[in-house]
Amino acid sequence: MKNNNEYKIAIFGAFASIIFTAIYDFIKAKPILSTFWNLLKWIWNHIFEFQLKIWQILIFFITIWIIKSIIKVFKKPNENLTTQNDADWLNYTEDNINGLNWRWKWIKNVLTHKWNIEDLTIACNKCGTSMHLDDSYVYGKTAECPRCENRIRDYKDLVKIEAIIIDNVKRDMYKK
Known part of the structure; x- marks a missing residue:
């Protein structure tokens, strides 16, 4: 777009x-x-x-x-991110990156037939609830838990987190 x-x-x-x-x-x-x-x-x-x-x-x-x-x-298919067959990485929907728990969903793009990350969010360290992400000029990048009001400041940019997740899949680092 x-x-x-x-x-x-x-x-x-x-x-x-x-x-x-x-x-x-x-x-x-x-x-x-x-x-x-x-x-x-x-x-x-x-x-x-x-x-x-x-x-x-x-x-x-x-x-x-x-x-x-x-x-x-x-044309060689992208080994990790194109097919659903043998795609155990589709179960990889949460990880701890830079000390923060992140959650997301995998959505297949109809036009390109590639998998994309959607609904990337931080999970609260205290209660596990998905947190509301806010990136404002005044307060910077903050996340607030709606349940326990826990606040996280200065989380890494979402684009960078997405790149780390995709790199983890490509390098098979998501397997624990």
Whole structure:
């Protein structure tokens, strides 16, 4: 998923190109946006009105099919994180990392067929309840237990914890 700033940059770039084209046309004493209009006409004439023959389309699709077949034959599956067969690591849903008890679930991504970590949270050291994680500018990274109000300060970033968990699976370090 793209973050909001990338969309803003793309939209700003599109508007900036139109504005700079108008400035260029003004400096060269051309009608405003004539360069932009000429570019659109060129795209229409050379791309949208491009004539293809049926044999060209067939060769294109046959080539794509051959490339996909070759990739499928030579593609090595990710040994640890792609299949559920012989996947005892799917039972690996909690661990003590840096002195804190962490819990999570494994969810299979439908599009990539890879397993991802979901609902990563800290378990309370006193009562075992899942804690609410908070990352604020004022208090920093804190976790609070809703049951016994135990607080944990300055836990490791969730992305790093996730990387450690995945590394533990790849290196078979999750087995106790």
